Amino acid sequence: MYGQRTRAKYIMVAAFDGWNDAGQSATNVIRHLVSKFHALEVGHISRDGYYDYQTARPMQCVIQGTRRILWPQTAFYDITINESLHILAQLGPEPNYQWMEYCKESLHFARQYDVDSIITLGSMFAECPHTRPLPMDMSIGGEQTDPDNEYNGPIGIPHVLDVAAIEEGYETKAIWVSLPQYFGSDPCPQATLQLLETLSDIIGVRLDPKEIAERAEQWRAHCDIMVRSNADLAQYVDQLEHDADMRQHAKDIASSGTPAVEQLVQEAEAYLRDQQI
Incomplete structure (x- = not known):
């Protein structure tokens, strides 16, 4: 009909704190998107049955003079990339229990927003140098794009969500970056930058990487100093x-x-x- 606006396309992008998030590289992609684009928190998953509070501890904070306890929860953000593209971003700690039920709730949000595809992000430590591009792995619909990088071993919630989404008929991509284990668990902006750039290539929109690129350059310089000493x-x-x-x-x-x-x-x-x- 003339004058009727076309509904924006939605892509779901998910990242989780914890074992799947070396150097906070994956979750910092979501935090970057929330800070750089118009973002609205549109829902959350916070049931007690998902978390061991001795592992994912609640946090105490004081807001306008009132003490509050913030419990572990997953938040969903509607991020406007442009008029025709939105990202439904999922950010939260990896649950300790009931992973399949958790994935069902996650996909419930995807259905609500009529998501076209689901992208999971992850990062892991590996034996790789900071002086080379960090190794990247990607799977599409559960199949590795590089057969030589086929993984066998323990998995986290991004893998389980990817499998659950495929079973529900969604197109999926999983993007992983490896980062040097010799620098410990400090944030790694180079890994975040490479995830962000790969995500940009997939969705066809440049996701304002300038600030992260500057931090990545500083990170590499700091690493060089540590190695020389x-x-x-x-x-x-x-x-x-x-x-x-x-x-x-x-x-x-x-x-x-x-x-x-x-x-x-x-x-x-x-x-x-x-x-x-």
Whole structure:
């Protein structure tokens, strides 16, 4: 009908505090979106049965002179990216119990907003150097885009939500970034930046990364200083750089055809011989 506005498209993006959120890299993507775009909190999941309060402890705060207790809960935000695109963002601590019921409640919000697709974000520690692009993994509809990165092992709530969403017929993507374990649990803006940039590529909109990019540059400079001041750490990072370069070299050769693969085998054998000397 003439004059009728087309309904905005909704994409759901979810990130969870805890085991799935090394360096707060995934949840900081949501916090960035909430702070940079028009965002309204539109709902939450807060049932007692989901959390062990000795693990996810309630917080005490004073608001306008009144003491309040804030209990662990998941919040949903309606974030206006532009007139035609909204993000329904899910942010909260990973639940301790009843994961399937929790995912059902999460997907209830997705249905309310007629979500087209669901994207989960995660970050994990790994043996990778800060001097190279941090390793990224992605699955689409539960299938890894890089078969060499197929994961077997413990999983968290993003994986379970991804599976539940697929079973409900949603298109899904899971984006993970790995960050250096040698810098501990401090925030890693480089990892947040790479998640944000990948999310931007998926939805086709640049998500205002300037502030995070500046913090990422400062983070890399700080890491360089720490490495230069510790000889053992410098040696370890040097080995990680070599391993990362070898993996990238192997991918480049493998993608160029069979003769190149033979070259890769010869180089790998030479490398192993050198390691034995």
